Amino acid sequence: MKKMMGLMMIENSEYQCDNNPREVVAAAIREVVAMSDQPDEVGELIASWYSEVLEGNVQLEPETAAVRDRAFQELERVFDRMWTPSSESAAPDADGLWNGESGVDK
Amino acid sequence: MSNLTTIQGEDGKDDQHEVRLLGWSSSGLRCPDCVVDFRKPGGGTHRVTLLQMPNGTGKTTTLQLLRASLSGRSPNGGDWTNYSIGELRKTGGGDTGEFAVDLLAQGKRWSFRLKFYFDRNEVDLFTTGPSGEDIGFKPPRTLEPFLNANFVRFFVFDGELAAELTDATKQNAGEAVDAMFQLNAFSSMQLWGKRYLESKVQKQREGGAGATQTSQGIEKKKTYVSEIESRLSDLKSEFEKLDEERKQLKHEELELINQAREAVRQQAEYRDRQDTALKEQNACDLRLKRVRTDLLDAVRDPHQLSPAFARAMLEIRRGFDEVKLPEKSSREWFREIADNADKCICGTTLELHHREHIRRESERYLGSDAVVLLDRIKQDVAQKVGELPEGSDTNVRRLSAELEECLDKLGRAEEAYQRVQVEAANENPEIKQTRERLEVIQQRQRDLAAKLDRFDRPNETDRPRVWNNISEIERELTRQKLILASQTGTVELSKKQRALDALLHKVRGLARNRLGESLTRDVNASLDELMPDNRVRLESVGRSLKLLNRGGASVGETLTVAYSFLTRLSHGSRFGLPLIVDTPAAAVDQHIRGEIGRSLPRMVGQFIAFTISPERGPFIEALAEGSDGDVQYLTLFRSSNERLMRSLDAAGLVDSDVRTSADARLVRGEAFFNMFQDDSKYEKHAAI
Numbered sequence: 001m002k003k004m005m006g007l008m009m010i011e012n013s014e015y016q017c018d019n020n021p022r023e024v025v026a027a028a029i030r031e032v033v034a035m036s037d038q039p040d041e042v043g044e045l046i047a048s049w050y051s052e053v054l055e056g057n058v059q060l061e062p063e064t065a066a067v068r069d070r071a072f073q074e075l076e077r078v079f080d081r082m083w084t085p086s087s088e089s090a091a092p093d094a095d096g097l098w099n100g101e102s103g104v105d106k
Numbered sequence: 107m108s109n110l111t112t113i114q115g116e117d118g119k120d121d122q123h124e125v126r127l128l129g130w131s132s133s134g135l136r137c138p139d140c141v142v143d144f145r146k147p148g149g150g151t152h153r154v155t156l157l158q159m160p161n162g163t164g165k166t167t168t169l170q171l172l173r174a175s176l177s178g179r180s181p182n183g184g185d186w187t188n189y190s191i192g193e194l195r196k197t198g199g200g201d202t203g204e205f206a207v208d209l210l211a212q213g214k215r216w217s218f219r220l221k222f223y224f225d226r227n228e229v230d231l232f233t234t235g236p237s238g239e240d241i242g243f244k245p246p247r248t249l250e251p252f253l254n255a256n257f258v259r260f261f262v263f264d265g266e267l268a269a270e271l272t273d274a275t276k277q278n279a280g281e282a283v284d285a286m287f288q289l290n291a292f293s294s295m296q297l298w299g300k301r302y303l304e305s306k307v308q309k310q311r312e313g314g315a316g317a318t319q320t321s322q323g324i325e326k327k328k329t330y331v332s333e334i335e336s337r338l339s340d341l342k343s344e345f346e347k348l349d350e351e352r353k354q355l356k357h358e359e360l361e362l363i364n365q366a367r368e369a370v371r372q373q374a375e376y377r378d379r380q381d382t383a384l385k386e387q388n389a390c391d392l393r394l395k396r397v398r399t400d401l402l403d404a405v406r407d408p409h410q411l412s413p414a415f416a417r418a419m420l421e422i423r424r425g426f427d428e429v430k431l432p433e434k435s436s437r438e439w440f441r442e443i444a445d446n447a448d449k450c451i452c453g454t455t456l457e458l459h460h461r462e463h464i465r466r467e468s469e470r471y472l473g474s475d476a477v478v479l480l481d482r483i484k485q486d487v488a489q490k491v492g493e494l495p496e497g498s499d500t501n502v503r504r505l506s507a508e509l510e511e512c513l514d515k516l517g518r519a520e521e522a523y524q525r526v527q528v529e530a531a532n533e534n535p536e537i538k539q540t541r542e543r544l545e546v547i548q549q550r551q552r553d554l555a556a557k558l559d560r561f562d563r564p565n566e567t568d569r570p571r572v573w574n575n576i577s578e579i580e581r582e583l584t585r586q587k588l589i590l591a592s593q594t595g596t597v598e599l600s601k602k603q604r605a606l607d608a609l610l611h612k613v614r615g616l617a618r619n620r621l622g623e624s625l626t627r628d629v630n631a632s633l634d635e636l637m638p639d640n641r642v643r644l645e646s647v648g649r650s651l652k653l654l655n656r657g658g659a660s661v662g663e664t665l666t667v668a669y670s671f672l673t674r675l676s677h678g679s680r681f682g683l684p685l686i687v688d689t690p691a692a693a694v695d696q697h698i699r700g701e702i703g704r705s706l707p708r709m710v711g712q713f714i715a716f717t718i719s720p721e722r723g724p725f726i727e728a729l730a731e732g733s734d735g736d737v738q739y740l741t742l743f744r745s746s747n748e749r750l751m752r753s754l755d756a757a758g759l760v761d762s763d764v765r766t767s768a769d770a771r772l773v774r775g776e777a778f779f780n781m782f783q784d785d786s787k788y789e790k791h792a793a794i
Contacts, residue, residue, distance in 0.1 A: 021287050021621055028617040032609055042606075046295070046613065053291040056248040060294035071298045072305070078606060079302075084598050085605045 025050060041081050049074055124682040124711050125249065126151045126210040130172065134203030134222070135194050137164030137171065138744055138770030144714065151210070152738040154707050154729050155714045158779055159742045160750075163770075165716045167194065169688055172262045175207040175218045176253050178231055178243025183255040186229050191222050196769075201225040211249055218243065251285040252683060260672055263687040268668035272651045272659075279671065280649035283621055286675050292614040296607050303603045304328075307594040327590050333570040334583045341576055345561055348554060350649045355551050357645075357652065362544040369537045370530045380530075383523035390516035397512055401505040409491045409498045416495035423487040426480060440468035622647035628674040629667065632709075636666060636701045644671070662695040666702060673709030684712035691717075691725040703728025707736075719783055739779035742772045750782075757781070 026047045033043030052058040058074070059067045128151065129143040144151045159165050170181035171194070180189035195203060203222040208215060217234040233244040245253040252258070259267050260282050271279050284290050307328075367384075370376050409416035444464040449455050456464075472480070491498060531538040565573040573579050584604070591600035629644045642663045645652040651671060653659055659667070669690075676683050685706070691699050703725040707713050713733070717726070730737045743750045746769065754764070754771060757778050765772040773779075 021624070024620045024624055025287060025289070025613075025617040028620055029613050032612045032616055036605075036609055038605065038609065042609070046610070049295065050288075050291055053288055053294075056246075059247055060291060060298075068301070072302050075298060075302045079599065079602050082602045082605065085601050 022051070022054065037085060038082055042078060045074075045078050045081065049078075123212065124210075125252075125684065126712050127684045127686065127714065128208040128210055128215065130168075130175075130205065130207045132168070132171070132203075132205050133767075134196050134199050135164075135167065135171065135205060136196055137167040138742065139767035140742060140770050140772050141765065141767075142740065142742070142772065144712070144738065146736075146738075151712055153712060153733040153736040155712075155738040155740060156717050156726060156729070156779065157714065157740045157742060158717050158719065158782060160747075161718060163743055165688055169262060169264075169686070169716070171205040171220070172207060172686065173255075173258045173264075175205055175220055176209075176262065177255040177258045178218075178245075178253070179255040191227055191229055192224055194222060195224045199224075211246060214246070216246065218245070248681075251288055251290065252681065254285075256281055257285045261676075261683045261685055263672070263685060268665045269661075270650075271668050271671065272653055272664055279647055279651045280618070282672075282675060283618060283625070283647065286681070287617070287621055289614050289617055289621075292610045292617075296610045299603050299606050299610075303596065303599060306599055307590070307596050310594045310596055324590070324593055327586070327593065330570070331583070331586050331590055334573075334579060334586060337570045337573055338576065338579045338583060341561070341574065341579070345558070345576060347649070348558055352551070352554050352558065354650070354652065355547055355554065359544065359547050359551065362540055362547060366527060366531075366537055366540045366544065369534065369540065370527060373530055373534065376526050376530045380523065380526045383519055383526060386519035387516065387523060390512055390519055394509070394512040394516060397505060397509050401502065401509055404502050404505055407490060409495070410502045411499060413495040413498050416491045416498035419487050419491050420493075420495055423484050426484055437468045437471040437473045440464050440471060444468065625671070625674055628677075629670045632670040632674060632705065633667065636670065636698055636705065637663065642667065647671070660695065662698075665694055666698065669702060669706065673706065677709050682711040684714060685710045686714040686716075688716045689718060689721060690715045691721045694725070699723075699725040700728040704732040707733035722780065737776075738774070739776040740772060740774055741779050741782050742770060743782075744770050753782070754778075 029047045029050065030040070030043045033040060033046070049058065053060065058070065060071075126144070128145055129141065131141045133139045142157065144155050146152055159168075173179075173183075174181050177183070180186045181194075182189060201224050203224065204219065205222075206217055206219040208217045210216075214236050217232075219232040219234070221230045221232065223229070230241070231243045233240045233242065235244070235246065252261070256278075259278075267278060307324075367380065370380050404410045409419055441464075443450065444456075444461045447456060450460065450464075454460070527537070527541060531541050560574045561576055563574055565575050565578050567573075570579070587600060587604070588597070591597045623646075625647045626644050629647075633640075633643055640663065641654070642659045643654045644667060645654045651667065653664075653667065672685065676685070690706070691703070694702055707729060713729070715729070745751055745766075751771070754773065757773075759773065759775065759778060763774045763778075765774075
């Protein structure tokens with residue numbers, strides 16, 4: 001259902017945000033999230049983060065404690081709202097490595 | 107500090123996101139000592155500045171130093187330690203030299219200064235911003251995506267870049283889109299996600315959670331995961347580059363094939379033969395596809411490959427029948443007796459030890475799941491193989507023969523087509539040339555295929571550094587990350603981080619595509635105006651610019667596309683950068699110079715052209731027209747040229763129009779600009 005809504009969004013949004021690159025990118029974010037299993041809110045948070053980067057309010061490099069803390073805060077907000085992906089197995093896929101793995105060798 | 111002593115306060119007229127070049131100063135270097143100023147007396151910068159410099163005045167050196175100052179890198183884009191700075195020293199000059207550039211960005215003035223010490227082959231970099239002078243190249247962070255060696259070539263325009271933009275082996279166009287719209291932010295977000303997970307893993311370890319593993323073991327696992335990640339990233343970037351080149355070559359190959367076909371079609375004596383050969387080829391292709399699919403389906407049944415397999419399968423079925431399988435295999439039936447019956451089928455009353463014996467012995471018989479499977483096997487053998495093994499391979503033999511026949515026919519149709527092409531090429535040099543180009547492209551495709559082949563080979567060692575198979579590496583990385591997450595108790599977070607990573611990766615790709623589509627439309631709209639009678643248009647913006655009708659694009663047309671791309675890029679971005687170009691009209695076709703001259707100032711906020719006297723005329727006039735008269739005319743020449751010095755004296759200019767340095771004169775004003783005649787003979791500009 002969510003993916004169907006995502007597809008509808010893509011069809012309806014085509015070229016709507018022509019000539020406004022920031023809107024083009026924001027639409028791309030919304031579309032990708034709409035097509036995923038994650039809530040739309042995650043897309044809004046990523047879009048807001050990108051917008052902050054453009055404004056120069058979020059520094060991506062170089063790393064300082066303050067920059068790192070700010071980025072981590074943003075990430076915590078995103079992770080808090082994300083759903084744990086269900087399609088991925090929680091356990092390693094073979095060889096008893098889950099329990100007996102030494103953590104050293106491949 | 108900069109030598110620009112006359113800089114006035116921040117003008118406040120420029121938009122917050124406009125970047126303007128205020129001027130530069132130079133001393134002790136190969137280019138003349140001078141101070142060049144782009145500011146208007148009343149504030150702001152001139153929309154267009156035309157800086158006329160005769161050849162030999164140091165245009166190339168000045169442009170190199172501008173790029174170096176604005177990127178913090180040496181003129182060749184590398185580290186200064188690998189650059190011989192003696193090349194920049196003024197002939198007969200002193201032991202030091204200096205070049206400084208002043209910018210206005212977001213309403214604040216920034217100065218980037220290079221101080222050269224020729225006697226010890228060293229250079230010091232200084233940055234002066236709102237908080238004073240700092241050692242090193244430290245641009246404001248909002249400008250970091252633009253003030254680097256890669257991007258600076260886009261606005262201190264390097265003529266070679268025009269060709270590189272359309273070269274599929276280069277990534278310049280894609281990098282420009284990334285930088286201009288800061289799509290690299292998504293990669294940074296991915297990196298932050300990884301760091302966040304790492305910090306949580308570290309905290310969990312310190313807190314003792316998931317402490318079934320030793321710290322040393324986890325550390326080694328982390329190193330191993332990093333090694334895999336690093337290898338994956340290198341391989342992906344290499345693969346993407348090669349794949350892009352492959353697509354471009356495929357595109358060029360198809361274009362050339364079509365060109366050659368079309369040219370042959372124009373020759374009546376070959377048209378029908380070519381059409382017949384192509385028709386036969388298409389028919390063979392279709393039939394080949396069908397036969398291939400049928401054959402692949404057939405060989406999935408072993409008995410169709412050989413009667414020997416059919417015989418063996420019938421033997422198995424007969425064997426089942428002989429031992430009465432699966433009817434005899436009834437573990438559940440024995441259990442039913444052991445659990446519920448009062449008496450055995452032989453009439454014996456069942457005691458506890460009888461029941462236990464029956465249950466134990468029932469394990470020797472098959473359960474209902476195995477019974478179903480055996481039944482299916484028996485049915486399938488009966489249905490598909492029948493009763494006799496002989497002739498079971500008839501269908502595969504027939505299809506194989508048909509496949510051979512198809513391939514043979516296709517080969518003959520291709521030969522017929524090639525024969526027509528060769529004959530036509532022998533009579534028509536244009537077709538011959540197209541076919542020669544096609545052969546070059548096809549050879550490059552074969553070379554590239556050999557390079558791409560290694561990405562499919564299995565990883566044979568346990569050292570990630572020498573792995574090549576991308577999908578195998580991705581699977582191994584996921585597995586190793588899950589192991590690490592389980593050891594450190596961060597499985598949930600690890601899964602979310604990977605999900606976010608995948609989302610951001612897709613976002614970046616989709617945003618790139620959408621921005622590329624939007625730019626393509628804009629650039630083509632601009633080309634419709636600039637070159638309405640010309641077929642050269644942009645097909646797409648990827649890593650490089652892909653041109654429609656690329657084969658017919660002249661140097662001037664490619665340059666026009668590059669100008670349109672750069673100006674539309676700047677126009678679409680929220681950052682308005684200046685555009686500084688060396689002899690902008692030189693390679694542009696004569697009949698479109700006016701249009702380009704008019705449009706350039708409208709697309710960028712500040713246009714600075716290094717020009718030479720033969721360029722004057724329609725292009726310069728159009729530039730003035732496009733800027734609504736907001737043009738500054740400057741002429742810079744060496745004072746060692748006596749003829750030019752005499753012409754300056756004869757012009758009778760006032761002192762305020764002439765700036766004098768030890769080895770040059772910088773003259774402001776349109777009249778002197780237009781009367782100035784460079785007497786040097788330079789072949790490369792003779793045709794202008």
